[in-house]
Amino acid sequence: MTDRSRPTLATVAARAEVASSTASLVFSGSARVAPSTRERVLAAAAELGYAGPDPVARSLRSRRSGVVGAVIGERLAYAFSDPVSVQLLDGVTEVLSPLGVGLLLLPGDADRHGPTLAQLAHVPLDAVVYATCGLEDDPALEHLQRRGVPIVAVDGPRLDDLVFVGIQDRRGTVELTRHLTDLGHRRVAVVALPLRLDGTRGPVTPERRARVHFLDVRERALGVEEVLGPVPLWETAANAVEEGERAGRALLDVPADERPTAVVAQSDILAAGVLRAAEALGLRVPEDVSVAGFDGAELPWLPPVRLTTVVQPTTEKGRVVGRAVTDLVAGRRPDDVVLDVHLSVGTTTGPAPRS
Amino acid sequence: MTDRSRPTLATVAARAEVASSTASLVFSGSARVAPSTRERVLAAAAELGYAGPDPVARSLRSRRSGVVGAVIGERLAYAFSDPVSVQLLDGVTEVLSPLGVGLLLLPGDADRHGPTLAQLAHVPLDAVVYATCGLEDDPALEHLQRRGVPIVAVDGPRLDDLVFVGIQDRRGTVELTRHLTDLGHRRVAVVALPLRLDGTRGPVTPERRARVHFLDVRERALGVEEVLGPVPLWETAANAVEEGERAGRALLDVPADERPTAVVAQSDILAAGVLRAAEALGLRVPEDVSVAGFDGAELPWLPPVRLTTVVQPTTEKGRVVGRAVTDLVAGRRPDDVVLDVHLSVGTTTGPAPRS
DNA sequence: TCACTCTATCGAATCGATTCGACGACCGCT
DNA sequence: AGCGGTCGTCGAATCGATTCGATAGAGTGA
Secondary structure, eight states: OOTTSOOOHHHHHHHHTSOHHHHHHHHHOOSOOOHHHHHHHHHHHHHHTOOSSOHHHHHHHHTOOSEEEEEOSSOHHHHTTSHHHHHHHHHHHHHHGGGTOEEEEEOOOSSOSSOOHHHHHTSOOSEEEESSOBSSOOHHHHHHHHHTOOEEEESSOOOTTSEEEEEOHHHHHHHHHHHHHHTTOOOEEEEEOOSSSSOOOEEOOHHHHHTOOBHHHHHHHHHHHHHHSSOOEEEOSSSSHHHHHHHHHHHHSSOTTTSOSEEEESSHHHHHHHHHHHHHTTOOTTTTOEEEEEEOOOOTTSTTOOOEEEEOOHHHHHHHHHHHHHHHHTTOOOOOEEEOOEEEOOSSOOOOOOO | OOTTSOOOHHHHHHHHTSOHHHHHHHHHOOSOOOHHHHHHHHHHHHHHTOOSSOHHHHHHHHTOOSEEEEEOSSOHHHHTTSHHHHHHHHHHHHHHGGGTOEEEEEOOOSSOSSOOHHHHHTSOOSEEEESSOBSSOOHHHHHHHHHTOOEEEESOOOOTTSEEEEEOHHHHHHHHHHHHHHTTOOOEEEEEOOSSSSOOOEEOOHHHHHTOOBHHHHHHHHHHHHHHSSOOEEEOSSSSHHHHHHHHHHHHSSOTTTSOSEEEESSHHHHHHHHHHHHHTTOOTTTTOEEEEEEOOOOTTSTTOOOEEEEOOHHHHHHHHHHHHHHHHTTOOOOOEEEOOEEEOOSSOOOOOOO
């Protein structure tokens, strides 16, 4: 009853009068061990209160820790206020959990847009999921590559040593924009997600645009312009309803003949904010202005409105990522995946008002 | 350039012509090592592309993995649709991240209300946070205790071998209920959070009530009854807006003289649903019915309404948990903590209608 | 010059398991 | 009786670092 030190496999083996290698065989389950021996070892373990092999020691030999990192660019409270991030991770854990693999959160904070090297360096990792991967060099990424930790980059750039999982950002936005032009819209404004995580908000200048950090943000903007040519972009500081509302007020609170007849928000959350702004300004949707989003997120508080949006299979994307991670850990190199999106026309887009 | 095997500390030490123990000293930083030696080792490491000591091997000796588990009772998509859970974890990571400790998600799934033993057994853990801790025996809990993993239980029962962090659920609800009785309300109904995670919803029978699994749910119900005596409880199947709306419809869609004049929801999310139900039924808030919540959650989509609610310091609760974890890992036994709550009167409660 | 104190470095034990080759016992077949 | 083949168990090496006591050499003071 020395609670000083917990029993180890060796203790258990000694008590059961077998070699520790035999005891190990018992706990790894699969091997051929005489039933009587197995019982003896199990009994000894039970008597000693042995909870099974130490995961750390096991990891050292087997080169597996059962831990997969999730790099998040912001603090959790921001990242997880976005249902898309949450559903992505939900899909990932759905695949990984049954395999006994856990997801380790590696969030950034107000200043740093990702975990510090000190955070990364001390933690065992079989693989890492970059939840939103930027276009630019990242010291954390470099560190992980040096360590030989395989990486899945979600919505990031397609690099050789990264496995890519993404969606058809461009095609989805093109389809959405065609829907708007078919309805007669020509004056369209875009409410953009943050181009970089530096708290900037407002109209996007060409210089700013050249420094866009996130691939999906760029693609979604280009999708609109592929159909309509250059359009004004209004950048938000975060993917949040308030930010969308702020952008919506800035874009819509102008004389009717300058006002965009349609606003394309780069996320449903932002679109919800734009809807609020329209309501606050006394504009009817879609009679006075059409509003569209992106993601197809479940926003249970949004009804009775049904948002026109580009639906991406968020949870499925997470599952795909989970499978990619599984492959990587098993030593296989999975293919890059680009998932389909589709347009969902709701009640927030309609014919352009005659001016 | 053999990418077969990455360099180890021994490789680096050999290259720098020092003992591996000396090289170890260099990477642990603190010890006294001659500057020339240090540089030589660092140079060797750089040449070999050595990314620093293997975290797993380090963990084995130091008995620290840098991983803290977060036990979540449901799948992530549900748990993280609740801003309270998210803010709690946000506070935890805020404290833990700078210490190089990561948070490992251990969610349950549709069937199991927590991680399986297989999930737990293979993962290294320095400590565990039970995000919502139930009252009843839990095999996972038992396993962790046997392994000697220290546990912080949030809003759970106060047990000897668990560190408790919670809030004044009872006092907050009493204060809220007094506010309602002061306004003349006597017919009050409660929309309860799930008593157990089994998908039940509807009026709560005494038998059901005797089997409540979550402490905070029980306390919040008792707080109302401490002031008013027995009140009808309507149980929801999840903490979600739709569930609140469903409950609201059931409670409010009755003749005016049977209708409760005030509805106390056990969370702000549920309260938002009740507000929707009232709106759908053409009832004015607070003229026809008062609605109150609990948590003080930030629901950016709720304005212009300001919900009357009991505010708990959610992020601070997370920080307290983070500090408790830090203490436990360092071998100290932190005290239990009960955090203050306060009533925030908004625009959703008013004088009881004269009947 | 000698004894003594630091300092920088080294060797070896250790953390707790896994894994593979070896070995003895026992079985059945010719 | 002899031989090959299984089956169950064991020993020892190994994973990659940390850590402590030992030691050689430089520096100090009498």
